[in-house]
Structure formats: structure tokens, C-alpha cells
Amino acid sequence: MSSRMSMKSLANIALFGILMIVWGCSENQLKTSKGTIGITVMSLSNPYFKELAEAAQEEALKFGFEVIIASGDFDPSKQRNQISDFITKDVDAIILTPVDSKSSGVSVRKCNEMGIPVFTADLATSDSLANVVAHIATDNYMGGRQAGDAMIEAVRSRNKKIMILDFPPAESCVKRIAGFRDRIGEYNLANPLDQFNIVTQLPCDGQRDVAFKATSDVIQAHPDLVGIFAINDPGALGAVGALEKVNRLDDITIIGFDGQNEGKVAIRDGKIYADPIQFPKRIGRQTVQTIMKYLNGNEVEKTQLIETALYRQEDGLNDPDIKDFH
Amino acid sequence: MSSWKVLLSDYGIIFILMGLIIFFSVLTIEKQNIIGAAAGIFLAKEVTQSGKQGKILLVTSESLDDQDLIEAFKANLGSQYQIIVVDKGPPATRNQIERDIESGDVPKMIVTSTKVSRWLLFQDFSNHFPELSVVSMINPQSSKGSNFLKRENLLNVADQIAVIAIMAIGMTMVIITGGIDLSVGSLVAFSAVLITKLIQGYFGAEAATEFEMVLAGLIAVVMCGLIGLLSGLLSTYFRIPPFIVTLSMMLIASGLAYTISEGQSIYHVPDNFVWLGRGRIGGIPVSVIIMIILYVIANILMTKMVFGRYVYAIGGNKVAARLSGIPINKIVTIVFTISGLLAGVGGIILASQLNSGSPTYGLAYELSVIAAVVIGGTSLMGGEGKIWGTLIGAFIIGVIQNGMNLIGIESYTQKVILGILILIALIVEKARKRS
Structure with a gap:
């Protein structure tokens, strides 16, 4: 009996302990802040969004604002709950990087009803009834065209069979591919005897393992493939892994997108040919600056596009910011 | 035993819920406008x-x-x-x-x-x-x-947990028979994609009438029920363990959802499609009302009807159940069908809440659902468990998640704390049962 009792009380003590930890973790904020901004991004496991969110937080602190960061973890319903919790907390503005372009509109409409201004960063909401104050993002279409430039520049052989690794649910990736295909299409029109042939377009979900499998399969079906365009760095790195496994990395050009640290390392080491790089920190900072401008009563531009830049091997060799982990 | 002890042993878990509510209520005291x-x-x-x-x-x-x-x-x-x-x-x-x-x-x-x-x-x-x-x-x-005790937030918690809680009804029954259903998360995606695809492709997209939307919803729910029926038939008449059967169904349903939707979200639906997920009747979200009605029906089914007695008997002792002439295969098949149907209902509510369907919905929901059922006091060995306990279990998960969001705990820490709290709830429950 006594051992049972002690087990029970042990559990109760543990419960109490956990609750104390929870209490400790909760911000015991001094009420000196000028306001609160809620940020929810697609997923903090992707360094790109982590950089974006942290840059936004840093910038907001400069203005005396508090920030709550949440990770949607690729789950539209989870992100919806996070936004309704922001509404309960009565934040002054919300920065949203929607997990799903379409379904996020419902949450934005709710914010509209509650009078909380929403700013989308990097990815937009595609709901005509949802009112977003401003959208700050990479110019993905132009970035896609730059990826096309890089592909044309790198692939000089007569055979021009290439593939695309895509992620259809994300509007931004759809735009990248549109830009890429348009640029390749223009080249094909101008060079009818030396055309690129996009043999397949497969989903990689922007994730390394999925891209790895897709690439492994495609090089079985198309052994003479010469180029791969992946819509982000994890996708490109998955392709790198698949090609390394079968020793084909040297004769297949990979173009990525993003410019995450790991991607940059791979470009420097010659594994990825080039990336149109984005500037997540700049997006994060500019979004916060836009919020401040807005809350101060100034007109803000509805769509603010930030250009990408092509990043090749020589940029990697001269880049002091690259971090090596090995 | 004195009466309060009976109460405690029957619904000990409710005190954990109340403790959490008090805890988060105090922690979220802030200036209210x-x-x-x-x-x-x-x-x-x-x-x-x-x-x-x-x-x-x-x-x-x-x-x-x-x-x-x-x-x-x-x-x-x-x-x-x-x-x-x-x-x-x-x-x-x-x-x-x-x-x-x-x-x-x-x-x-x-x-x-x-x-x-x-x-x-x-x-x-x-x-x-x-x-x-x-x-x-x-x-x-x-x-x-x-902040936590605001009327809007409490409704918010109920609304956030409604889909999981509805799915957990079916899971409770399945687990009481001694089985498990891993396919429910994928069925949510399948159902959400199916209803939106039917509306978009066959019922005139944005121009679909209410009748057509209801019809699309019924088809989606029935299809999920059929998948549940198939799981039940395979695990009884073919004696394949439910774990394996529903694991296969999970892959099949998820694959179908991706195929039907071509990997994209489907969003060409009428504006009033959101009514089921966002609408209110008398100030209470429709999803919460549906949840309560389903719980009342399930409770009657499990405590007042022969069906419920059979379900408990099968999980308690299969041999004895067979010897006393209970149609085990039939009952288990029905239970899996119910689980499929309810996952289908969860899917259309989720689609409506998010105003679109996507194959990514319902990711890992089966785990939250099983957690709710187990926290609610249902034994994974089968034979015992209560429908109301499951509802409380679902609310415990919802309250913890909402509370931690309100006091601003980082997402990753939240997962760790949620995991530990689930373990503690189970330890308390075990200790209670032994004493």
C-alpha cells in the first residue's frame, strides 16, 4: 500500500514540478513594451524561416516591441490554432508565413473581424476576401528566371534533358517554376536546334528525403539526364545525395534556390552549380519596419518584392559568412 | 468506499483537467480591454x-x-x-x-x-x-x-479540439475491443480532399448549392466508412492484426488523397462552405455542437445498448465473449466502420474550418487521438474505458496546447512538456486503479 501511495505522490510531485517549469518558461514580462507582434512561420525546422523569424524579432525589439514566435510545422490546422491564440492574446500585429496559401485565408479573415492587422512574409495568402495590409517577399518569378539563366549558362552539351523538383502547394514555388519554365521556353524559341527538354516535374515537398528518392528514381528512368532544378536548398541537397550515391554528380548540373548556409557550402564545394539566393533576414526586417510604419499611420506599399541574386561557386569561395560544421 | 472516492476513481482524470484550467487561468491574467x-x-x-x-x-x-x-x-x-x-x-x-x-x-x-x-x-x-x-x-x-477564461477562448479551445475529439469516439470503441486504428489521420485528409474535390469538380465549384455540399459531405463520410468497414473485415474474417491492416489503410487513404488532389489544395468552394467549421448556433461553434451530440449518442450506445455491452465483453475476454455467443466479427467490423465514419466527419469539419481540402491535413492526428483516448482512462489492453473520459482526455490536450500558446512557450518545448504531461496523467491513472 505504501509503495502505491508513494508512486502516486511521486507523480503528483512530478506534475507540480512540470507546472513550475511551465511557469518559469512563460515570459514574466515587465509591461514596458510598446506592443506585441505574433509571428507564425511555415516551420522553424527550416533554417530559412528561422532566420526570417529571428531577424524580425531582433528588429521588433529595436522598436520596443515584444515578439511571440510560433512554428506551423507544415500543419495548416495547427497554424490556424496559433493564430486564434494570437487573437486571444490581443497582439497588435501578426506576421504570417502561411503553411497553406489557400486555407490560411480563413484565419486572416478572422483577424480582419477582430481588427488585428496581418502582414504576410515570404509566402502570400490566396484568398480574395482576406485582407492583408502588406506582403513582403522574394520576387520568386524573377528568381525562377535567374535559375533558368544559371541552367542555360551551365549546360552546354547537345543533350539538354533536365528535370524539376517542385512543391505545388506553395505559391512561391509555383512562381519559381513559372519563371524557370518561361526563361527555358524563351531559350528554346531562340535556339530551335538546341532545345532544353524538361523530361519530368516531380514533387519533392521541399524536403531532402523526398527529393533524394525522386531523383534516384528519375536517373533510373532517364540515365542521360544533365540538369536538375530544385525549388529550394533541401530539395537540391536531396538531389546531390542521390547523385553522389551513384557517382553522377559530376555530369549533372543542379540548380537550387534559397541560399541557406548548407546550400552555400554545397555551391562552394561545386556540388550545386548555383542558387538564386533570397534574403530571409531582409524580409523579416522589412516586414517589421512596414508594421511600424503602418502603426505610425503611414501608407505602406501593398506588395514589396525583394530581388534574388545568383550565387555561384566564386561567390561561395569569397563568402566570409559561410559556416562549416565539419 | 465513501462516495467521493467512487467519484474520484471514476473520474479522477477530471481533477487533472480542473487543475490545468486553474493553473492556466492564473498564469494568463492580464489587462483586459x-x-x-x-x-x-x-x-x-x-x-x-x-x-x-x-x-x-x-x-x-x-x-x-x-x-x-x-x-x-x-x-x-x-x-x-x-x-x-x-x-x-x-x-x-x-x-x-x-x-x-x-x-x-x-x-x-x-x-x-x-x-x-x-x-x-x-x-x-x-x-x-x-x-x-x-x-x-x-x-x-x-x-x-x-485570457484563458475569456468566453471566446474557452469556445476556441473546444473548437480547436472538436475534430480530434470526434475521431477519438471511434478510437475509444476500437481500443475497447482490443484493437487500434492507425488510419484515422489519413482518412481525415481523404475525406477533406474528397468533399472539396466533389464540390469543385462535380457540383459547380463556387456555385454549389447547400444540398450539393451536404451530398458531397455524405459521400466523403460514407467512403471513409467503407474504408473502415474494409479494415474491420480484414482484421476479423482474415485475422490480420488491426495494427497492420490500419497501417496499410493509412497509406492507401493518404495516397488516394494525394492522387485525387494532385498534391494541391482544393479551394474552389462556395463561401458558405465554412459554416460547418466556423458557423455558430446560439453563440456556440457548430463543430462543438456536433461534437457534443456525437458524444451523447456514443455514450448511450456504449452504456445503455446491447451493442456497448458486447464491445466491452469482446475486449475483456474474447474467448468468453465467443462462448457466450456474441457475434465478435460483426461487432468489431461495425466498430471499425464507426471509426472510419467519424474520421470522415472530422475531415469535413476540418475542410470547412480551413475552407479548403489538402492531402497534408490530419498529419499524425492518429497519435493525438490515441493520446486523448488513453489519457481518458481507456486501457490499450481493451475491455475498459469510458466515452466521457475520452472527451476529458481530448480537452486536457487542448487546454495544455492552448495554455502554453497563451503564455508564450516555444513550440518545441511545448512538445516535450505535452509528452511528459501525458506520461504523468497515465502514471496517476495507474496508481489510482491499483489503490
């Missing part, structure tokens, strides 16, 4: 008492609460005041004030809702408009209150 009509009346009184006359600039947000505020403010103020309302955000407000300064017709008073008074425009008002420093600013006072 007076909002809506009450704020409007308060502001009107303040204006009257100030004794000032003339032009008033009333600045609010576009929120529904603030629209009530505007109405109440106007209704409670005499006609000697000239009221100008601006409710189009900070830039519009600034424009209005600048125009007033230019024309020389500046307001005597600026009245705002609390939310609006926090705009930087008003926080630093004297910096922005040094020439207007004599204007008096009035905004409603705020009182202390718990």
Missing part, C-alpha cells in the same frame, strides 16, 4: 462628464466589436456633438487628422478603443502632432482578467 457596446457606453459617459463640446474624432478598428462600440457611442451621446468616425486603420486616421489640421477644424476630443490607443500613432501622439497637444484623448480603462 473593455470592448464592444460596453466600451461605447463608457466612452460616451466620459465625454459627457468632461464637459467639453464640439467635434469628436472617434477612431476604431474595423473589428465587429468596434462596430458595436461605434453604435453604442453614438446612441449614448447627445446631438450637440459632431462625431467623425474613422475605422480604416492607422494611415486613414493620420490622413483624417492631417486634413483637419490643414483646414483648421481640429477635433476637441479624440476617442479611441483600447486596441487603437496602442497604435504607435497614438502612443507617440504628441511627437506626431505637436500642434495638437491640447486635444484630449479618451480611451476605455482596462481591468485585470484571465
Whole structure:
């Protein structure tokens, strides 16, 4: 009996302990802040969004604002709950990087009803009834065209069979591919005897393992493939892994997108040919600056596009910011 | 045993829920704004008492609460005041004030809702408009209150947990028979994709009528029920363990969802499609009402009907159940069908809440559902468990998640804490049962 009792009380003590930890973790904020901004991004496991969110937080602190960061973890319903919790907390503005372009509109409409201004960063909401104050993002279409430039520049052989690794649910990736295909299409029109042939377009979900499998399969079906365009760095790195496994990395050009640290390392080491790089920190900072401008009563531009830049091997060799982990 | 002990042993888990509620209520005490009509009346009184006359600039947000505020403010103020309302955000407000300064017709008073008074425009008002420093600013006072206990937030928790809780009914029955259903998360995605695809592809997309939407919903739910039926048949008549059968069904349903939707979200649905997930009847979300009705029906089924007795008997002792002539295969198949049907219902509610269908929905939901069932006191060995316990289990998960979001705990820490709390709930439950 006594051992049972002690087990029970042990559990109760543990419960109490956990609750104390929870209490400790909760911000015991001094009420000196000028306001609160809620940020929810697609997923903090992707360094790109982590950089974006942290840059936004840093910038907001400069203005005396508090920030709550949440990770949607690729789950539209989870992100919806996070936004309704922001509404309960009565934040002054919300920065949203929607997990799903379409379904996020419902949450934005709710914010509209509650009078909380929403700013989308990097990815937009595609709901005509949802009112977003401003959208700050990479110019993905132009970035896609730059990826096309890089592909044309790198692939000089007569055979021009290439593939695309895509992620259809994300509007931004759809735009990248549109830009890429348009640029390749223009080249094909101008060079009818030396055309690129996009043999397949497969989903990689922007994730390394999925891209790895897709690439492994495609090089079985198309052994003479010469180029791969992946819509982000994890996708490109998955392709790198698949090609390394079968020793084909040297004769297949990979173009990525993003410019995450790991991607940059791979470009420097010659594994990825080039990336149109984005500037997540700049997006994060500019979004916060836009919020401040807005809350101060100034007109803000509805769509603010930030250009990408092509990043090749020589940029990697001269880049002091690259971090090596090995 | 004294009666309180019976109560404790039957519903010990409810005390954990109450403990969590008290805990988060205390931790989320913050300044609460007076909002809506009450704020409007308060502001009107303040204006009257100030004794000032003339032009008033009333600045609010576009929120529904603030629209009530505007109405109440106007209704409670005499006609000697000239009221100008601006409710189009900070830039519009600034424009209005600048125009007033230019024309020389500046307001005597600026009245705002609390939310609006926090705009930087008003926080630093004297910096922005040094020439207007004599204007008096009035905004409603705020009182202390718990964010967690706000009526809206409590409904929010119920709404957030509704889908999981509905799925957990079927899972409770399956687990009581000694089985498990891993396919429910994928069935949510399948059902959400199916209903939206049917509406978009066959019922005229945005032009679909209510009848057609209901029909699409029924088809989606029935299809999920058929998959559940198949799981039941395979695990009984073919004696394949439910774990393996439903694991296969999970892959099949997820694959079908991706195939039907071509990996994209499907969103061409009428505007009133969101009614099921966002609508309210008498102030209570429709999803919560559906959840409660389903729980009442399930409770009757499990405690008052022969069917329920059979379900418990099968999980308690299969041999004895067979010997006493219970049609085990039939009952287990029905239970899996119910689980499939309810996952289908969860899917259409989720699709409606998110106003679209996507194959990514329902990711890892089966785990949350199983957690809710087990926290609620159902034994994974089968034979015992309570429908109401499952509802409480679902609420415990919902309250923990919502509470941690409200006090601003980082997502990753949340996962760790949630995992530990589930373990503790189970240890307490085990200790209770032994004593």
C-alpha cells in the first residue's frame, strides 16, 4: 500500500514540478513594451524561416516591441490554432508565413473581424476576401528566371534533358517554376536546334528525403539526364545525395534556390552549380519596419518584392559568412 | 468506499483537467480591454462628464466589436456633438487628422478603443502632432482578467479540439475491443480532399448549392466508412492484426488523397462552405455542437445498448465473449466502420474550418487521438474505458496546447512538456486503479 501511495505522490510531485517549469518558461514580462507582434512561420525546422523569424524579432525589439514566435510545422490546422491564440492574446500585429496559401485565408479573415492587422512574409495568402495590409517577399518569378539563366549558362552539351523538383502547394514555388519554365521556353524559341527538354516535374515537398528518392528514381528512368532544378536548398541537397550515391554528380548540373548556409557550402564545394539566393533576414526586417510604419499611420506599399541574386561557386569561395560544421 | 472516492476513481482524470484550467487561468491574467457596446457606453459617459463640446474624432478598428462600440457611442451621446468616425486603420486616421489640421477644424476630443490607443500613432501622439497637444484623448480603462477564461477562448479551445475529439469516439470503441486504428489521420485528409474535390469538380465549384455540399459531405463520410468497414473485415474474417491492416489503410487513404488532389489544395468552394467549421448556433461553434451530440449518442450506445455491452465483453475476454455467443466479427467490423465514419466527419469539419481540402491535413492526428483516448482512462489492453473520459482526455490536450500558446512557450518545448504531461496523467491513472 505504501509503495502505491508513494508512486502516486511521486507523480503528483512530478506534475507540480512540470507546472513550475511551465511557469518559469512563460515570459514574466515587465509591461514596458510598446506592443506585441505574433509571428507564425511555415516551420522553424527550416533554417530559412528561422532566420526570417529571428531577424524580425531582433528588429521588433529595436522598436520596443515584444515578439511571440510560433512554428506551423507544415500543419495548416495547427497554424490556424496559433493564430486564434494570437487573437486571444490581443497582439497588435501578426506576421504570417502561411503553411497553406489557400486555407490560411480563413484565419486572416478572422483577424480582419477582430481588427488585428496581418502582414504576410515570404509566402502570400490566396484568398480574395482576406485582407492583408502588406506582403513582403522574394520576387520568386524573377528568381525562377535567374535559375533558368544559371541552367542555360551551365549546360552546354547537345543533350539538354533536365528535370524539376517542385512543391505545388506553395505559391512561391509555383512562381519559381513559372519563371524557370518561361526563361527555358524563351531559350528554346531562340535556339530551335538546341532545345532544353524538361523530361519530368516531380514533387519533392521541399524536403531532402523526398527529393533524394525522386531523383534516384528519375536517373533510373532517364540515365542521360544533365540538369536538375530544385525549388529550394533541401530539395537540391536531396538531389546531390542521390547523385553522389551513384557517382553522377559530376555530369549533372543542379540548380537550387534559397541560399541557406548548407546550400552555400554545397555551391562552394561545386556540388550545386548555383542558387538564386533570397534574403530571409531582409524580409523579416522589412516586414517589421512596414508594421511600424503602418502603426505610425503611414501608407505602406501593398506588395514589396525583394530581388534574388545568383550565387555561384566564386561567390561561395569569397563568402566570409559561410559556416562549416565539419 | 465513501462516495467521493467512487467519484474520484471514476473520474479522477477530471481533477487533472480542473487543475490545468486553474493553473492556466492564473498564469494568463492580464489587462483586459473593455470592448464592444460596453466600451461605447463608457466612452460616451466620459465625454459627457468632461464637459467639453464640439467635434469628436472617434477612431476604431474595423473589428465587429468596434462596430458595436461605434453604435453604442453614438446612441449614448447627445446631438450637440459632431462625431467623425474613422475605422480604416492607422494611415486613414493620420490622413483624417492631417486634413483637419490643414483646414483648421481640429477635433476637441479624440476617442479611441483600447486596441487603437496602442497604435504607435497614438502612443507617440504628441511627437506626431505637436500642434495638437491640447486635444484630449479618451480611451476605455482596462481591468485585470484571465485570457484563458475569456468566453471566446474557452469556445476556441473546444473548437480547436472538436475534430480530434470526434475521431477519438471511434478510437475509444476500437481500443475497447482490443484493437487500434492507425488510419484515422489519413482518412481525415481523404475525406477533406474528397468533399472539396466533389464540390469543385462535380457540383459547380463556387456555385454549389447547400444540398450539393451536404451530398458531397455524405459521400466523403460514407467512403471513409467503407474504408473502415474494409479494415474491420480484414482484421476479423482474415485475422490480420488491426495494427497492420490500419497501417496499410493509412497509406492507401493518404495516397488516394494525394492522387485525387494532385498534391494541391482544393479551394474552389462556395463561401458558405465554412459554416460547418466556423458557423455558430446560439453563440456556440457548430463543430462543438456536433461534437457534443456525437458524444451523447456514443455514450448511450456504449452504456445503455446491447451493442456497448458486447464491445466491452469482446475486449475483456474474447474467448468468453465467443462462448457466450456474441457475434465478435460483426461487432468489431461495425466498430471499425464507426471509426472510419467519424474520421470522415472530422475531415469535413476540418475542410470547412480551413475552407479548403489538402492531402497534408490530419498529419499524425492518429497519435493525438490515441493520446486523448488513453489519457481518458481507456486501457490499450481493451475491455475498459469510458466515452466521457475520452472527451476529458481530448480537452486536457487542448487546454495544455492552448495554455502554453497563451503564455508564450516555444513550440518545441511545448512538445516535450505535452509528452511528459501525458506520461504523468497515465502514471496517476495507474496508481489510482491499483489503490
